[in-house]
Amino acid sequence: MNDARNAILDRLRLSQFPDSAPVKRDDQNDPVDPVLGPDERINCFINRMRAVRTEVHDASHDSWLDILHDVCQVRSLNNLLVSPHTRWGAKIYAAARRFPALKDYSQSIEDWKSELFTAVDAAVTGAYGGIAETGTLILWPEAHEPRAMSLVPPIHIVLLEKSRIYNSLTEAMQIQNWTLTGMPSNVILLSGPSKSADIEQTMTYGVHGPRELIVILV
Amino acid sequence: MTTDFRSNVAHALKQDAVQTHFRTVVDRLRAHRQAALTDDAAFEQLRSRCRAIRADAIRRLPDLLELFESNAQRSGIQVHWAETTLQANQIVLDIMRRHRATFLVKGKSMVSEEMGVNAFLQSHGIDCLETDLGEFIVQMAGEKPAHIIVPAIHKNRREIAHLMHRHFPGLPYSEDIETLAQSVRRFMRDKFRAAPVGLTGVNFMVAETGTLCLVENEGNGRMCSTVPPVHIAVTGIEKVIARLDDLPPLLNLLTRSATGQPITAYVNMINSPRRPGDKDGPDEVHLILLDNGRSHIAGDPELLKTLHCIRCGACINHCPVYRQIGGHAYGTVIPGPIGTILEPQKQGLDAAAGELPQASTLCGACAEVCPVRIPIPAIINRLRWESVRKNQQSQNSRPVVPGAGSGRKSLEATIWKIWAWCCTHPGIYNRLTKLATCLRNRLPADMGAWTVVRKAPKPAQVTLHERLRKMDIDHE
């Protein structure tokens, strides 16, 4: 296999053109991403998300628990997958009597795959940030909120602080310093429920990923 | 005497119902893109930026590939190199065997189509299950995808309903799209759960961070790269980009050009296999870098622009030829304008795909929408020259296009020589045109291919040369 590697790289190096100039990247003259004020950012974010069938609640530190409670009630959820170790999760567990049965993703996926796939109604996670320009959530899964939480259960509820909504992906990458801090094994940019228009160009939701995405802005 | 391609074309053109449906879909995709790209000036700026990103990446391809490999390996991603599709398939097979895996779940990947990995693994007793809804439909039908973004573009709901009913006889027959999709969802969930291996493509590899970036709307790509303990990603070597902050502009134009969406439901950035403390994610992540002719293409300063492609499909949606004949008639993995320049360079101008550069009017609709400004008509014209070149030797030590000169026919070459001789001898030229005007009423009505659907044009009574001479226009 090293033969293949060497052969490919040799062939590529052979055809390098010493006379060709480096490509001018000219990034300083690049179109500047729209810079919105905080309120505009939040509105843009909300509108973009709603346009693709995400349910968005504009809440506050005082109201989000109530809203989460209502979300669960309306859907008659039997259980909720949420970590007790996150700042949102800790508050949910503290008010556990108001919610359906709380489950924790505390084992490796191999040890409870069947239950994860068949017996979890909804998952609640936080988000690392949001992007106004495209109506996107930045998920930064780690030990307490593994990747599958935002993928397998049919309903995904996300709690996001309004102050962590950025104008654009570029801005988020810069301000959050992704290349310097390093990224987790998987970063997900989430912009709506799962969907497909593969059949007659007609949109249908919940094809493989969550059918519903609910965002509660705090 | 006709070619395979033209037979396929004739067959495609005869299928009226499919054609009408097909054209409706393509028109809709164009409209969606148009709605998403309303600011012309901003679009042009973004295009220039994306072109620069891709041109820089291809120019520095070997260095960036090594940088990517080094960073990816440091994170625990296993990087494999394959010169041919056979080598790539063998690598997949080896991984499957090592894990004693008998099936895998697959996300949509044109490179996996190029590899023919499904058939290869099948011949070794291993099943590949397509999980993308469109690809799954196409797999049920035993067909190949007809478009790189919308693989089942050619199927209507009735056909899909029949396919589903045949493959899942236990389910009641339904043409309701929601019902069909949910049936597939239920079926697939079991497969994702049980699959030992997941295979996906890659949209971009980021050299700076060793990151694999995949975009999708359904979530099956995430399923394939998260749930099974082994994830195999396959990609062409040209998909590398230099920096993480190159991703936002590319993603922006990719999705808006493809379907008019500002972004896909999921953008998946994979940095490593499962880390200590992670509770899910694959234990092994493999990346297979496939060459299959790309390094050869990179050797020509004009032709290497073919490799700038980010596989958005916009050129395909805007091509008037594709709109008439559909994807299958091309007989290639990638159809449309980008397929027309890429496939002959990979397979050779002497292969069946070598005819594709002839199947274009050079209208330029493709170049107008390409997010990275690939000059597709210019490259088509270049391939036409390569096809009929007399002197097939390498020029300036550039690699020769495979199959160069194979399209040269002595009759056609002679005709062009005679034409050139006439056009460089004005006396002869004028005598011939005068002759044509004299015979204007005696020319046959049947002039071969032209007159099948058209009335033959009739020479004028007097040529322009003659009329202007009579008008005493200054001749110099």
Place this chain on the structure above:
Amino acid sequence: MNNRVVSEKPQAVYFYGTCLIDLLYPHAGVSAVELLRREGVAVIYPQSQTCCGQPAWNSGYRDEALAVARAQLALFPRTIPLVIPSASCAGMMKVHYPELFRGQPDEADALNMAGRVYELTAFLVDVLDIRLTDLGDPVSVVAHTSCTARRELGVGDKLHTLLRQLHNVEILEPENSAECCGFGGTFAVKQPEISAAMALEKAAAVRATGAQRLVSQDCGCLMNIGGVMEKQNQAMPRQHIAELLWERTKK
């Protein structure tokens, strides 16, 4: 392309008739010459001109195309505009001669000439700033913009600019107006099935507008679309833009 780069009106221009117009549609060429002369521009038509070389260039026979192009190049030495009543041929000379002559001893001459090439309608609008008075009866037309005019030269809008000056002319737009008509030069004989399908669809769209006439900057497209309609015994009168302009504005 809405910026009007209005240069100073030249005293004289070269005129390149094109081989298609020479043999099949000379009236278009004559009309163009008349229009230019009426604006006070002297027209020079070197009789030795034949073909711009595009058919060979698009077929991959570059040596032959170069030989023919070189013969044309020799005919237009003066640094005056070269006006061409065809976007297709103008595109060949303006955009592709620089490619064709790259590395050749006469490359500089070719670049010089390419810089002086104008498609007719672009010349009328941008350089002559032509003013037209419509003396004709009301008529409805489809203005078909060729792909070369639209995308290679960016002069598609000039056709409409000129037609809009004629107050008795109604412009009708067919469905999918930006879609290629399927001519493509040698494409029509090398891939006749696809070409026919495209031409039939374009002809149907044009006819569906109910327009009384088809007009274009390019005779190739007219020959293609018109030829289809004639075969279907539903001929729609077609004219090169020069013919229509001259016919409706000459006293």
